Amino acid sequence: MSEKRYPEEFKIKAVKQVTVSGHSVAEVAHRLGTTTHSLYAWIKRYGPDSEKHQQQSSEAAEIRRLQKELKRVTEERDLLKKGRGVLRKSPRVRYAFIREHLGQHTLCQLCELFDVHRSGYYAWLKTPKSSRQKEDERLTGLIKQFWLESGGVYGYRKIHRDLKDFGKMCGINRVHRLMRIVGLRAQVGYRRPRARANAQDVFTPNILDRQFNPERPNQAWVTDITYIKTHEGWLYLGTVLDLYSRRVIGWSMNSRITKELVLDALLMAIWRRKPGGKVIVHSDQGSQYTSYDWAEFLRMNGLVGSMSRRGNCHDNAVAESFFQLLKRERIKRKIYMTREEARIDVFNYIEMFYNTKRRHGSNNGLSPVEYERLYVKEANKCLTN
Secondary structure (H helix, E strand, C coil): CHHHHHHHHHHHHHHHHHCCCCCHHHHHHHHHCCCHCCCCCCCHHHCCCHHHHHHHHHHHHHHHHHHHHHHHHHHHHHHHHCCCCCCCCCCCHHHHHHCCCCCCHHHHHHHHCCCCCHHHHHHHHHCCCCCHHHHHHHHHHHHHHHHHHCCCCCHHHHHHHHHHHHCCCHHHHHHHHHHHHHCCCCCCCCCCCCCCCCCCCCCCCCCCCCCCCCCCCCCCEEEEEEEEEECCCCEEEEEEEEECEEEEEEEEEECCHHHHHHHHHHHHHHHHHHHCCCCEEEECCCCCHHHHHHHHHHHHEEEEEEECCCCCHHHHHCCCCCCCCHHHHHHCCCCCCCCHHHHHHHHHHHHHHHHCCCCEEEHHECHHHHHHHHHHHHHHHHHCC
């Protein structure tokens, strides 16, 4: 079995089944259909003691540091945009702004940005509020209510009219001042979505036509994308299934939903299966599958494209069914803190359980791998007879 059949991501996840999940080398190699010799080589190259792993760990730490720094700088920038009208005001106005945003940012950060001392802020808090200040607070609450009811689009003039209709009499300049202090502004215009230049969609007819039960492997494949929620953000999973056995023969995971996601999944399927004849590859009409790169990749590898009719999810029901199984049996039972944690668990489900062990109703109760082995066994019998 040639090592080039397996992309790097596959090898790394296989190694983690041994080093992280605690499975034996023999068990992992057997379930993945590779040799123990290859798996030991992967462990040497990608395991925790490898130079590459140590380099990746230091790089990951640097990335986390930069992400933290970027988050801090972005928060400060957004805060300064909100409070740019406050910077030149008196300390009392700045203190009021700080108190308004204290739940979203730390006191040290706010005091540093608006050039005031914490001791001055605490002293201001202890100072009894004047009747004017108390009235400003009540008025600010009403202003926020009317601004939110408008969907965040009203400016101070329309808010002033709302207050007048409500029976609250005050000057328009006062409304303007209070809205500026708490960072409320009118929405002016909107950005119209732009079409991408030179983007040409490539559509193919529904050749598969819901023929979900082919007579042999590598006759028809289906592909689709789903998303997995983590505390770091979304993780997108692209898969390719062989309709004969419902086996996942290709997959790819990424933090962004791009055409590379689906191309990598299909590339893995080609590496693992090496189809000799015509194979139908069925997908929906998502932008990743209607791209020129997808159509060209199919053509160059001798694959025949097929697409669901627009808005008809039943045309790709087998791929949808697999994602439902994955989410019901694994993803919805877990809470993933990081994308990497989700990647390892999805790999474990697909390669260590679903393909090799999970009994499938359409396979007469056999797992996808067992069902394909039975086909090969029966085919060999026919050749010898």
